[in-house]
Amino acid sequence: MAIRIPKPPIPGRRRPPPPGDNHGNGQVALKDQAEEVAAGVVGWVDERTGATGFMKGMLFRKVPKGTNWFYTLGSATMFAFLSQAVTGVFLAMYYDPNPDRAYDSVQHITNDVWLGSLVRGMHRWGATVMIVLIFLHMGRTFFFGAYKYPRELNWVVGVVLLVLTLGMGFTGYLLPFDQRSFWATVVGVNINGTGPVIGPYLSDFLRAGPEFGATTLSRFYAIHMLLIPGLIAALIAVHLYLVVKLGTTAPPWMRAKVPEVEQEKV
Amino acid sequence: MADHTETERLAGTAGGDGVSPTRPATDGAGAELAPRLPKAKPAGYFEGETMTRRALFSGGALAAGGIAGAAIMLPAIGFAVGPVFEEKDFPWQNVGPPSDFSSDNYTPKSFSMVTDVNEAGKTIAYIRKRNPDIDPPGSDEYLAISTRCAHLGCPVRWVAPAQRFVCPCHGGVYDALGRVEGGPPVRPLDRFKTRVQNGQVQIGPRYSVNSDLERFSARDPGEPLDGLWKYLYPKRFTVPSVSG
Numbered sequence: 001m002a003i004r005i006p007k008p009p010i011p012g013r014r015r016p017p018p019p020g021d022n023h024g025n026g027q028v029a030l031k032d033q034a035e036e037v038a039a040g041v042v043g044w045v046d047e048r049t050g051a052t053g054f055m056k057g058m059l060f061r062k063v064p065k066g067t068n069w070f071y072t073l074g075s076a077t078m079f080a081f082l083s084q085a086v087t088g089v090f091l092a093m094y095y096d097p098n099p100d101r102a103y104d105s106v107q108h109i110t111n112d113v114w115l116g117s118l119v120r121g122m123h124r125w126g127a128t129v130m131i132v133l134i135f136l137h138m139g140r141t142f143f144f145g146a147y148k149y150p151r152e153l154n155w156v157v158g159v160v161l162l163v164l165t166l167g168m169g170f171t172g173y174l175l176p177f178d179q180r181s182f183w184a185t186v187v188g189v190n191i192n193g194t195g196p197v198i199g200p201y202l203s204d205f206l207r208a209g210p211e212f213g214a215t216t217l218s219r220f221y222a223i224h225m226l227l228i229p230g231l232i233a234a235l236i237a238v239h240l241y242l243v244v245k246l247g248t249t250a251p252p253w254m255r256a257k258v259p260e261v262e263q264e265k266v
Numbered sequence: 267m268a269d270h271t272e273t274e275r276l277a278g279t280a281g282g283d284g285v286s287p288t289r290p291a292t293d294g295a296g297a298e299l300a301p302r303l304p305k306a307k308p309a310g311y312f313e314g315e316t317m318t319r320r321a322l323f324s325g326g327a328l329a330a331g332g333i334a335g336a337a338i339m340l341p342a343i344g345f346a347v348g349p350v351f352e353e354k355d356f357p358w359q360n361v362g363p364p365s366d367f368s369s370d371n372y373t374p375k376s377f378s379m380v381t382d383v384n385e386a387g388k389t390i391a392y393i394r395k396r397n398p399d400i401d402p403p404g405s406d407e408y409l410a411i412s413t414r415c416a417h418l419g420c421p422v423r424w425v426a427p428a429q430r431f432v433c434p435c436h437g438g439v440y441d442a443l444g445r446v447e448g449g450p451p452v453r454p455l456d457r458f459k460t461r462v463q464n465g466q467v468q469i470g471p472r473y474s475v476n477s478d479l480e481r482f483s484a485r486d487p488g489e490p491l492d493g494l495w496k497y498l499y500p501k502r503f504t505v506p507s508v509s510g
Contacts, residue, residue, distance in 0.1 A: 099383040182386055187418045194488040196498040201350055203486055208349040210484065210504040214382040215349070 005060050057244070064250035070144070071248060073137035078236060080130035084168075085233075087123040088225060095175065097221035099214045102177035127169055134162055146249040154242040157235055164232050171224035177217065185220070186212055351503045360466040361393060367408065367467065369395035372424045374413075377469060389413065391458055391469060392424050392431075400442060402479065408460035410469055411444045416451040419487040431455060445477060452490035453477065473508050481508045 028036075046052045063071075094113055096105040109116040138158065141147050147155040174185040189212070193203035208215040308320070361375040372392035380387030391410045401409065411431070413421045420435035430447065431440035439448040444455035454477060459470035472484040476491035483506065485491065489499035501507065 099386065183420075187420070190419045190487045193486040197500070200486060200489065200499055200502050204350045204502055204504050205347060209352070209354050210502065211354070211380045211387075212383070213380045213387070217383075 003062065005056075061244060061247065063248055064254065066251045066254040067248065068251065070140045070251075073133060073140050074243070077130060077133040077137050078240075080126055080133050081165075081232060081236065083126050084123060084130060085229060087119050087126065088229075090119055091123055092225060097175070097218045099177065099217050102175065102217060106176045106178075127172060130165060131169065134165055138162065143252075144249060145252055151242070151246055151249075154239060154246070157239050157242065161232060161235050161239065164228050164235070168224060168228050168232070171220045171228065174217065174220045175224065182212075185216075349504070353506060354504050356471040356506070358461070358463075358468040358470045361391070361410075361469050362467055363465055364395075364462060364467055367393055367395050369397040371426055372411070374424070375410075375469070379472075390421065393460070393467065393469075406460050407462065408467055409443075410458035410460050412456040412458060412472060414456060414487060416446070416453045416455060416487050417449070422455065443479070444475075445479070452488060452495075453485075453492070454479065456484065471506050483507050 091109065094105060094109045094116070096102060106120075109120050111117070141155065141158070170185075170188055173188075174181050189203050189206050192206065193199045195202065204210060206216070206219070207213065208219050359377045361377055362373075366375075367373050372394045374390050375393055376388055376390050378387050379389040390413045392413065393408055393410045396405060396407050396409060413423075413431075415422050415433040415435065415438050417433065417436055417438050420433050422431045422433045422438065422440065424430075425432050429442045431444060432438070433449065433451070437449040438446070438451040440451070440455050441447050444457070446452075446454060454475050456472050456474050458472050461468050461470065474482045474485040474491060476482065476496070480491075482491050482496065483501045485499055489495070491499070
């Protein structure tokens with residue numbers, strides 16, 4: 001039986017309204033005009049990009065029976081990342097990565113800027129939420145066996161994303177530049193330095209020198225708001241592409257239904 | 267070459283005298299079970315084109331892209347990694363006249379380890395005069411011990427009644443010479459070079475010691491220096507080597 005894919009709510013090219021549909025006085029209703037304009041814009045873009053086909057393939061792809069709320073954890077993680085990206089961009093408007101002024105600028109954001117404590121709070125708690133969601137998503141993938149062939153590569157990409165996100169947590173922790181974040185970063189860099197052979201050089205790279213200095217803060221800031229987010233965004237695109245390409249798995253408790261014809265043979 | 271047709275060359279049989287690399291060179295009958303089909307022509311193929319020309323252009327495009335990418339990435343990476351290979355100067359600093367220090371107890375002295383981060387760049391060293399009773403022969407006139415714990419870098423405190431350095435974070439304990447007595451630290455407390463100039467005790471670059479108090483260039487906390495460990499945690503380019 002052919003599976004019927006629902007039509008997307010995207011209008012096609014509108015035909016002119018049939019005669020008699022214009023309230024008898026030859027004028028087109030405002031609502032119809034508005035619809036005409038919207039459909040025209042969508043149609044114009046679609047004709048030049050083929051976006052509808054792409055959206056149809058992505059949004060109306062088949063999912064296995066038994067798909068449940070656990071399958072939303074990946075999207076939840078992505079929205080946590082988007083929330084971090086948006087709040088982070090706006091925090092950067094007030095933040096000053098200078099060791100003399102970093103702490104004061106964070107205090108300014110928290111106490112003086114309108115809604116500053118809310119946006120900073122979203123970024124601060126969103127970081128924790130994102131880590132929690134990643135591990136829940138990872139647990140779902142593991143316990144549902146969704147990492148198995150042919151999805152191993154997506155698991156690997158996901159692990160890289162996990163490590164990058166932990167790197168975001170590590171580099172972002174320094175930015176308030178209070179006693180706690182300073183010493184936590186000193187200890188974190190020292191832990192990193194205990195890696196044999198390359199550890200000491202990696203520590204020097206993170207600090208931009210043998211000791212924790214002024215460049216360390218701006219370096220962490222650049223890594224935190226440009227380098228790692230760019231990598232994460234690119235890898236999320238790869239991760240999503242593979243999800244759409246390979247499809248999702250059914251939960252392990254779902255059994256393949258044997259067609260009735262074969263049952264009769266048995 | 268002249269006696270081969272274009273199709274044969276495309277199929278990869280050129281110059282092979284009829285023996286394709288994809289087929290074992292069996293001379294016996296029955297080897298040719300399936301008739302060989304000419305390979306499909308690649309997209310954009312035009313009559314008279316050779317694969318060599320196509321390969322040259324693909325390779326050239328890739329090489330040009332690679333050179334352009336390298337021209338961007340190499341300077342950028344070098345820019346970011348540069349500080350790893352740059353030795354930082356550590357100026358000698360006055361910490362007080364010799365009368366500030368005794369030979370039977372440590373005096374804490376604050377000074378700037380890093381000059382451009384204000385209070386965060388300050389650190390404390392415990393300094394005392396050489397004591398022939400406990401210091402090994404040939405050691406410096408003044409002993410300056412870093413407060414940075416050799417476990418993960420927390421600040422240790424000198425507890426005079428116990429004659430021990432104690433770390434508040436994870437319970438590292440060091441004796442009066444800075445050698446590990448207990449807890450997680452992996453090597454003795456680091457030290458600073460000292461000298462007396464113009465009536466002032468001066469403090470210089472930091473250096474590390476192993477459990478025999480042999481000197482090494484400054485290491486980060488958590489990096490052991492005994493036995494083979496010193497090869498796993500080599501000297502960094504950013505710190506001066508130890509001399510005398």
